[in-house]
Amino acid sequence: xxxxxxxxxxxxxxxxxxxxxxxxxxxxxxxxxxxxxxxxxxxxxxxxxxxxxxxxxxxxxxxxxxxxxxxxxxxxxxxxxxxxxxxxxxxxxxxxxxxxxxxxxxxxxxxxxxxxxxxxxxxxxxxxxxxxxxxxx
Numbered sequence: 712x713x714x715x716x717x718x719x720x721x722x723x724x725x726x727x728x729x730x731x732x733x734x735x736x737x738x739x740x741x742x743x744x745x746x747x748x749x750x751x752x753x754x755x756x757x758x759x760x761x762x763x764x765x766x767x768x769x770x771x772x773x774x775x776x777x778x779x780x781x782x783x784x785x786x787x788x789x790x791x792x793x794x795x796x797x798x799x800x801x802x803x804x805x806x807x808x809x810x811x812x813x814x815x816x817x818x819x820x821x822x823x824x825x826x827x828x829x830x831x832x833x834x835x836x837x838x839x840x841x842x843x844x845x846x847x848x
Contacts, residue, residue, distance in 0.1 A: 745800040755802040756780070759799075762795060799836070802838045
């Protein structure tokens with residue numbers, strides 16, 4: 712995999728643009744990418760932007776908690792990159808519990824906002840040592 716080019720995005724710690732446009736294979740492929748890009752191994756909240764043919768266009772590190780989920784910003788970034796969908800993933804190695812009320816609300820808002828502009832929330836995931844969990848929105 713080519714080294715991604717990091718850029719600063721509005722309201723984000725960094726946006727990595729993926730030069731090789733590696734194809735993601737569902738939630739498991741997203742989970743692998745999340746583990747790769749969560750460099751410090753600590754809790755992270757990431758948005759993965761996906762193109763029409765499931766290619767990975769970019770990964771944005773949003774912060775460390777669901778409190779930093781800004782749905783309009785995430786959907787706007789997806790549109791700027793030409794994404795047709797996005798995956799929101801929480802990387803939290805020790806976490807084994809299910810989604811919080813805030814995560815469920817954010818998932819519903821992201822789904823609604825994205826569908827309004829034909830950019831779809833493909834998955835909302837919690838990735839940790841105990842496996843992978845999908846958040847139903």
